[in-house]
Amino acid sequence: MAMRRTQFLLLLLWLLCVYAPTCFCANVTYDHRALVIDGKRRVLISGSIHYPRSTPEMWPDLIQKAKDGGLDVIETYVFWNLHEPVQGQYNFEGRGDLVKFVKAVATAGLYLNLRIGPYACAEWNYGGFPLWLHFIPGIQFRTDNEPFKAEMQRFTAKIVDMMKQENLYASQGGPIILSQIENEYGSVEGAYGPAAVPYINWAASMATSLDTGVPWVMCQQENAPDPIINTCNGFYCDQFTPNSKAKPKFWAEGYNGWVLYFGGAISYRPVEDLAFAVARFFQLGGTLPNYYMYHGGTNFGRTSGGPFVATSYDFDAAIDEYGIIRQPKWGHLKDVHKAIKLCEEALITTDPTITSLGSNLEAAVYKTEAECVAFLANIDNTSDATVNFNGNSYNLPAWSVSILPDCKNVVLNTAKINSASMISSFTTESLKEVSSLEGPSPGWSWISEPIGISKADSFSKFGLLEQINTTADRSDYLWYSLRIDLEDDPGAQTVLHIESLGHALHAFINGKLAGSGKGNSDNSKVNVEIPIILVAGKNTIDLLSLTVGLQHYGPFFDTWGAGITGPVILKGLKNGSTLDFSSKQWTYQIGLKGEDLDLPSVTSGQWNSQSTLPKKQPLTWYKVS
Structure with missing residues (x-):
C-alpha cells in the first residue's frame, strides 16, 4: 500500500512538472550603464x-x-x-x-x-x-x-x-x-x-x-x-x-x-x-x-x-x-x-575614456582586463583625416566613426557603405490608362454630393460656431448655410470676405462654386476674399469648412479650434456699404451625405457608371477597383 502511494505521488509530481506552464520570467532593472x-x-x-x-x-x-x-x-x-x-x-x-x-x-x-x-x-x-x-x-x-x-x-x-x-x-x-x-x-x-x-x-x-x-x-x-x-x-x-x-x-x-x-x-x-x-x-x-x-x-x-x-x-x-x-x-x-x-561585453562592463586625437578628432576606449574596444570619431563634416591610435594609422572620412572591437582592427566605418542600393520606382497611370490595364476593366463610377444642407439632422444657431466643438470630430466637414434677401441689385463688384481658423473651405453661391481657400502646416488659418455674383431677392451662401487632421502637438493644443469663426462680410455693394453676416442665423450640417451612405463601400447600385465622368463638378465621390 505504501509503495502504491509512493508511486502515485511520484506520478502526480511528474505530471505537474510536465504539464505545469513554463514561465521564463525576467527581472528587469537598470543601473547607470544599461538596462x-x-x-x-x-x-x-x-x-x-x-x-x-x-x-x-x-x-x-x-x-x-x-x-x-x-x-x-x-x-x-x-x-x-x-x-x-x-x-x-x-x-x-x-x-x-x-x-x-x-x-x-x-x-x-x-x-x-x-x-x-x-x-x-x-x-x-x-x-x-x-x-x-x-x-x-x-x-x-x-x-x-x-x-x-x-x-x-x-x-x-x-x-x-x-x-x-x-x-x-x-x-x-x-x-x-x-x-x-x-x-x-x-x-x-x-x-x-x-x-x-x-x-x-x-x-x-x-x-x-x-x-x-x-x-x-x-x-x-x-x-x-x-x-x-x-x-x-x-x-x-x-x-x-x-x-x-x-x-x-x-x-x-x-x-x-x-x-x-x-x-x-x-x-x-x-x-x-x-x-x-x-x-x-x-x-x-x-x-x-x-x-x-x-x-x-x-x-x-x-x-x-x-x-x-x-x-x-x-x-x-x-x-x-x-x-x-x-x-x-x-x-x-x-x-x-x-x-x-x-563590442557589447566591454560596453556593459565599463565607462569610456575619451581622448583627443586632434581638432574635431577623438577616441573613446572601453577597456577591461579581457576586452578593449575603441571608437575613433571625425566630427568635422567637411574634411577627411588620418589619425594615429595605439601606434597604428587610421583614415577617418569626414563626419564618421570607426568601430574597433579589439582596439586594432576597423570592422566598420559609418561613412563607408557595403550594402547594395535599391531605389523603388512608381508608375503614374492616367484614368484612361488604368481602364486599359490587362485583365478585367475596373471601370470608374461616381456619386454627386449635394451642395448645402441635405440632411434631416441639420440645425440653426445665431452666430458662427467653432467647428471641432460642433462636430466632435465625427466628420472633417461642417456646412455653414445662410439665406439672405437683398432688396436691390447688389452690383457687380461684390466680394465675400471670410476668415476661418482652418483648415480649408469652399464657398458656394446659389449652388455654384465661387471660390476656395486653404491653410498649410505652418499656418492653418484661411482668410479669403472671393468675388461673387448675387441677385436681387433671395440668395443662398453655403460654406463648407474642412479639417485636415486635428492639432496633435503644442501647449493647450486641444483649445486651438478650427472652422469659420468670422467675420463673414459682404463688401462692394452698389451703395458702398458692407454687410456683416457673422451674427446672423446660420444653418449647420455636420458631415456629408456620402459619409452617412458609408461611401465608397455602399452597394454598387447607387453609383453612376456611365463611360463619361463628370467634369468641373465639385463635391463628387469617385470609385475604382
Whole structure:
C-alpha cells in the first residue's frame, strides 16, 4: 500500500512538472550603464513600429525584418482614441489588436517598449486623445487637473491590466521590458506654469504604482522623478546626459527622416549620417537607441494629426511604408548593429575614456582586463583625416566613426557603405490608362454630393460656431448655410470676405462654386476674399469648412479650434456699404451625405457608371477597383 502511494505521488509530481506552464520570467532593472535583465547589463537596439499604421497581416513580416536587421526591441505607442473612440466603449480589433501585436513581437523573440502615454503626439489625430475627453466638465489636458488625471489613470491602468492578464510583461514571462508614461512634456512644460511639476510627479507615481515589474521612462523630461528614466529625442543624442548618475543613457527617438505634410517636401536622411549618430551615441556611453521610425507605415482613415500631416508616414525608415526593405539604409544599419554587438561585453562592463586625437578628432576606449574596444570619431563634416591610435594609422572620412572591437582592427566605418542600393520606382497611370490595364476593366463610377444642407439632422444657431466643438470630430466637414434677401441689385463688384481658423473651405453661391481657400502646416488659418455674383431677392451662401487632421502637438493644443469663426462680410455693394453676416442665423450640417451612405463601400447600385465622368463638378465621390 505504501509503495502504491509512493508511486502515485511520484506520478502526480511528474505530471505537474510536465504539464505545469513554463514561465521564463525576467527581472528587469537598470543601473547607470544599461538596462539590466536577469542580473546582466544589455546593449539593446530598438526600432519603432506602430501597430495601427500597418495591418495585422503585415505585422509578422515587419517584425521579422526588424529582427533580421539587428533589432532587439520593438517600440510602439498606445493610441487612446483608437481604443476608446466613445467613452467606455473599447476597440481592440483589427489594426487596434494591441495584444496580438505584442504577442507577434514575443513570437519573433524580441522585446517590446510600450509607450502608453497616453498622450502620444506621433503626428496622430489630436495627439492620440479621444475628442470626448475635451467635453468633460472642468477638464484641462496634461496638467494638475483632477478630471484629466482621473481619465488618464483609468486608461493607463486598463492597458496595464490588459497586458498583465495576457502575461505580457517581462516579469510574467512576456516581451515588455519598458513602459513610458507621458510623452515629450518637457518641451511644453513651461506653458503650464506651477501646475506642471506636480502633474509630472503625479504621473510618475501613478505609473509606478501599477506594479508592472519593469522600469518606466519619460522622454524629453529633464526633471523626471526617480525611479523614472529620462530619455533623449532628436537627430543626435550623443551629448545627452541623464538627470541622475544612477540612470542609463537611452535615446527614445532617433529620427530616420521627418514627417511628410500635404504639399510639403519629402524628407530624406542619408544613412551615413544616421549611422554616424548611432555610433556616436554608443561611443559616448549610450546603450539603448530607438529608431523613429523603423517602419513608419500609413495614417489610415482619419488618423493623421495636423493640420496637414499626410496619409503617408513613411519617415524615410529602414522598412518603407509598404513593408519593403529600403536599401542601403536597412543593410548599412544592420552592419552597424553587428559591429556594436561585437563590442557589447566591454560596453556593459565599463565607462569610456575619451581622448583627443586632434581638432574635431577623438577616441573613446572601453577597456577591461579581457576586452578593449575603441571608437575613433571625425566630427568635422567637411574634411577627411588620418589619425594615429595605439601606434597604428587610421583614415577617418569626414563626419564618421570607426568601430574597433579589439582596439586594432576597423570592422566598420559609418561613412563607408557595403550594402547594395535599391531605389523603388512608381508608375503614374492616367484614368484612361488604368481602364486599359490587362485583365478585367475596373471601370470608374461616381456619386454627386449635394451642395448645402441635405440632411434631416441639420440645425440653426445665431452666430458662427467653432467647428471641432460642433462636430466632435465625427466628420472633417461642417456646412455653414445662410439665406439672405437683398432688396436691390447688389452690383457687380461684390466680394465675400471670410476668415476661418482652418483648415480649408469652399464657398458656394446659389449652388455654384465661387471660390476656395486653404491653410498649410505652418499656418492653418484661411482668410479669403472671393468675388461673387448675387441677385436681387433671395440668395443662398453655403460654406463648407474642412479639417485636415486635428492639432496633435503644442501647449493647450486641444483649445486651438478650427472652422469659420468670422467675420463673414459682404463688401462692394452698389451703395458702398458692407454687410456683416457673422451674427446672423446660420444653418449647420455636420458631415456629408456620402459619409452617412458609408461611401465608397455602399452597394454598387447607387453609383453612376456611365463611360463619361463628370467634369468641373465639385463635391463628387469617385470609385475604382
